[in-house]
Amino acid sequence: MHTIDRSKLEILLRTEEQKFLAEHPKSYSLYQRARKSLHGGVPMLWMIRWAGSFPVFVQEAKDAHFIDVDGKSYIDFCLGDTGAMTGHAPNATLAAIQNQAAKGITLMLPYEDAVQVGEELQRRFGLPYWQFTLTATDANRFVLRMARMITERPKVLVFNYCYHGSVDETLIVLDDDGTPISRPNNMGPQVDPTFTTKVVEFNDIAALETALSSKDVAAVLAEPVMTNIGIIHPDPGYHDELRRITSKYGTLLIIDETHTICTGPGGYSAAHRLQPDFLTIGKPLAGGVPAAVYGFTREVADRFEARLVAENSDVGGIGGTLAGNALSIAAMKATLENVLTPSFYEKAIRLQEKFTTGVEAVIKEFKLPWIVKRLGNRSEYWFRPTPPRNGGEAFAAIDHELDRYMHLYSLNRGILLTPFHNMALISSETTDADVDYHTSVFRSAVVTLLE
Numbered sequence: 001m002h003t004i005d006r007s008k009l010e011i012l013l014r015t016e017e018q019k020f021l022a023e024h025p026k027s028y029s030l031y032q033r034a035r036k037s038l039h040g041g042v043p044m045l046w047m048i049r050w051a052g053s054f055p056v057f058v059q060e061a062k063d064a065h066f067i068d069v070d071g072k073s074y075i076d077f078c079l080g081d082t083g084a085m086t087g088h089a090p091n092a093t094l095a096a097i098q099n100q101a102a103k104g105i106t107l108m109l110p111y112e113d114a115v116q117v118g119e120e121l122q123r124r125f126g127l128p129y130w131q132f133t134l135t136a137t138d139a140n141r142f143v144l145r146m147a148r149m150i151t152e153r154p155k156v157l158v159f160n161y162c163y164h165g166s167v168d169e170t171l172i173v174l175d176d177d178g179t180p181i182s183r184p185n186n187m188g189p190q191v192d193p194t195f196t197t198k199v200v201e202f203n204d205i206a207a208l209e210t211a212l213s214s215k216d217v218a219a220v221l222a223e224p225v226m227t228n229i230g231i232i233h234p235d236p237g238y239h240d241e242l243r244r245i246t247s248k249y250g251t252l253l254i255i256d257e258t259h260t261i262c263t264g265p266g267g268y269s270a271a272h273r274l275q276p277d278f279l280t281i282g283k284p285l286a287g288g289v290p291a292a293v294y295g296f297t298r299e300v301a302d303r304f305e306a307r308l309v310a311e312n313s314d315v316g317g318i319g320g321t322l323a324g325n326a327l328s329i330a331a332m333k334a335t336l337e338n339v340l341t342p343s344f345y346e347k348a349i350r351l352q353e354k355f356t357t358g359v360e361a362v363i364k365e366f367k368l369p370w371i372v373k374r375l376g377n378r379s380e381y382w383f384r385p386t387p388p389r390n391g392g393e394a395f396a397a398i399d400h401e402l403d404r405y406m407h408l409y410s411l412n413r414g415i416l417l418t419p420f421h422n423m424a425l426i427s428s429e430t431t432d433a434d435v436d437y438h439t440s441v442f443r444s445a446v447v448t449l450l451e
């Protein structure tokens with residue numbers, strides 16, 4: 001089994017950084033200019049987290065590819081961290097956007113499209129009632145409010161190292177002793193999340209039951225498969241226990257499908273017949289146009305309506321002037337009807353299987369203590385020999401230098417991976433040749449590292 005020579009890794013990283021700098025003069029100069037008007041030189045602070053010392057500025061993107069301002073082309077396996085899982089600018093979504101934009105963008109009144117989207121969401125996800133927001137963060141924030149309101153309980157529960165957007169209550173982790181703490185770098189939380197939130201490890205049924213048994217938890221907010229600290233599958237039977245225990249203690253169950261929509265047209269919930277009280281999802285629903293939704297059961301709707309004061313519903317903490325705007329909904333309708341279809345998944349998942357097999361073959365060839373995990377059209381490789389069972393184990397396996405090397409090596413050869421971990425997402429527009437090219441670049445990154 002190979003171990004990584006750390007001083008060699010450092011040298012290789014420096015070489016890749018120099019190559020990146022030399023080959024992106026226009027991105028570099030735009031970045032220098034941007035630093036004078038944009039905080040950190042980027043539109044949003046997390047965009048500084050790329051492997052190079054500045055971000056690549058994009059000229060244009062289409063399907064699974066994009067071209068940067070220096071004229072270099074890339075295969076995009078990041079796909080807007082799921083926001084562009086459909087492929088960039090899918091034709092059907094584009095046509096709907098153009099058509100709707102000419103007919104009005106936002107009114108605070110619905111068009112018929114909204115009803116059709118509601119019916120389609122019902123069909124896919126099995127929940128009867130739906131509401132629209134602009135981001136998955138908002139969808140999660142609003143269902144947490146609804147859950148606290150109808151249960152009249154103060155707390156929520158999340159899993160260690162989850163991510164559900166910039167939702168205050170969820171920025172909490174367990175420290176090395178298993179004590180809940182505000183997540184490191186949680187920027188100025190309004191309330192210390194240890195007051196609002198319980199946190200346990202995923203796949204730990206006993207800890208979940210203990211946490212819920214005091215009956216002060218309004219809702220568990222969970223991804224059905226964790227994806228934001230790498231892919232962590234539930235143990236067999238875990239979801240049955242999660243549903244049984246939440247019901248037993250009167251806690252509502254929220255399933256966040258924002259990333260696990262990579263599983264199939266109805267997300268992981270439809271594929272595995274989960275029965276949540278709420279379901280949230282955003283990102284790719286409208287082909288990259290800001291749009292997210294949350295759905296809930298008839299029982300939740302009845303309990304909520306019993307407490308709702310309609311006169312104050314616009315200032316009650318669940319809102320968003322642009323939520324449900326006509327453009328987002330038209331884009332969502334077109335994307336659901338024409339892009340995120342069963343044939344999309346068939347093609348994208350087959351390609352992802354090929355991607356995973358390619359990476360696994362290289363790992364085996366060089367006897368690396370690494371693994372690859374896959375969920376639908378998403379995969380991730382890990383620098384550890386066994387799959388982690390929870391967020392704590394996954395966090396301990398992060399190797400920032402190695403991540404950075406693999407990302408930068410790929411970027412310098414025309415491949416974009418997701419910056420946050422080693423995630424590769426595949427759209428139906430990715431090609432067999434793209435996947436084969438990735439396998440060869442992954443192999444040469446490994447060869448260079450080990451030779």
Ligand SMILES: Cc1ncc(COP(=O)(O)O)c(C=O)c1O
Pocket residue numbers: 135136137138140163164165166223228256257258259282283
């Ligand atoms: C599972 C999950 N839920 C919600 C969100 C929040 O999405 P957004 O940043 O679009 O609000 C994310 C973002 O990464 C996510 O991974």
